[in-house]
Amino acid sequence: MTKDMNAVPGDLRRPIRIALPNKGRLSDRALELFEQAGLKAQFRADRALVASLGDDFQAIFVRASDIPEYLADGAAEMGVTGADLVAESGHEDLLDVLDLGFGRCRLSVAVRDESDVRSAAVLPPGTRVATSFPRIARKYFESLGTEIEIASVSGAAEIAPHLGVADVIVDLVSTGSTLRVNGLREIDTIMISTARLVASRAALEDDVTKQVIDDLSAALESVLRASEKRYLMTNVPRDRLDEVREVIPGLSGPTIVEVLDGDDWVAAHAVVDADRVYQTIARLKALGAEGILVTRIERLMP
Numbered sequence: 001m002t003k004d005m006n007a008v009p010g011d012l013r014r015p016i017r018i019a020l021p022n023k024g025r026l027s028d029r030a031l032e033l034f035e036q037a038g039l040k041a042q043f044r045a046d047r048a049l050v051a052s053l054g055d056d057f058q059a060i061f062v063r064a065s066d067i068p069e070y071l072a073d074g075a076a077e078m079g080v081t082g083a084d085l086v087a088e089s090g091h092e093d094l095l096d097v098l099d100l101g102f103g104r105c106r107l108s109v110a111v112r113d114e115s116d117v118r119s120a121a122v123l124p125p126g127t128r129v130a131t132s133f134p135r136i137a138r139k140y141f142e143s144l145g146t147e148i149e150i151a152s153v154s155g156a157a158e159i160a161p162h163l164g165v166a167d168v169i170v171d172l173v174s175t176g177s178t179l180r181v182n183g184l185r186e187i188d189t190i191m192i193s194t195a196r197l198v199a200s201r202a203a204l205e206d207d208v209t210k211q212v213i214d215d216l217s218a219a220l221e222s223v224l225r226a227s228e229k230r231y232l233m234t235n236v237p238r239d240r241l242d243e244v245r246e247v248i249p250g251l252s253g254p255t256i257v258e259v260l261d262g263d264d265w266v267a268a269h270a271v272v273d274a275d276r277v278y279q280t281i282a283r284l285k286a287l288g289a290e291g292i293l294v295t296r297i298e299r300l301m302p
């Protein structure tokens, strides 16, 4: 057989596909993040399941829990979904590219309030576990050396212990209020989950696709990093610069700019932590700073 010299590698025939959650907890934040990174989804119609995402990417919208399967099947090269769902899928050929930080929750073991069990390690063999994460639950109890019985449910596992269907549950928790309301108590955390940018091993093994994935990951990371920071500009007395440097060290020392006819004043610019802006402003004012301006940053690449 002769080799077709004009063969086009599969990944060049169509844009790289990113599977995004079509609804649920992760979906709005995922779309917003891509838009902030310059990839705004362009839908052809309302409720379309496909959208173009910038020039290089196409988004497909599917259930967060199905995303690992689409990636494993090669229907998409990348996806955004919860780390819990990737683990539960059992697909080993999916790799975490970037922790996106949002959708933070934990997968925990919980028992009824009145139970005196304080740790999953003391649960006896034959314990019945209600969960929509059977694979993770089984693996976890295996690691404790306990054989369990799984009652597989697709949601609302909290009721199972009260109905006598299960002794414990393995479920996602964020504030813990759902457990409390349902008379349950957490005894152990199996894993912490956040939304992840994941890619298939096959996509990462292709040099061209890998480069595109790395560039996208860097762009998303720069947006995430920027969201925790603010850019602060202020006029400060020239003779307090040493103290100003301590208050706003910035990424590599504050930028100091001459103020025209400023004489005793200079302008100081620096990147500061968003969650400390309040204290930073108070400290700068105490040093005599004036004209303080704080703005959001779109991207930050140190």
Ligand code: AMP
Binding pocket: 021, 023, 024, 025, 026, 064, 081, 082, 083, 084, 085, 103, 104, 105, 172, 173, 174, 175, 193, 194, 195
């Ligand atoms: P969805 O069912 O589409 O809302 O998405 C569920 C996914 O959102 C979970 O698998 C987690 O990855 C994530 N998530 C974040 N916080 C929570 C929470 N408190 N409860 C359930 N899922 C959460």
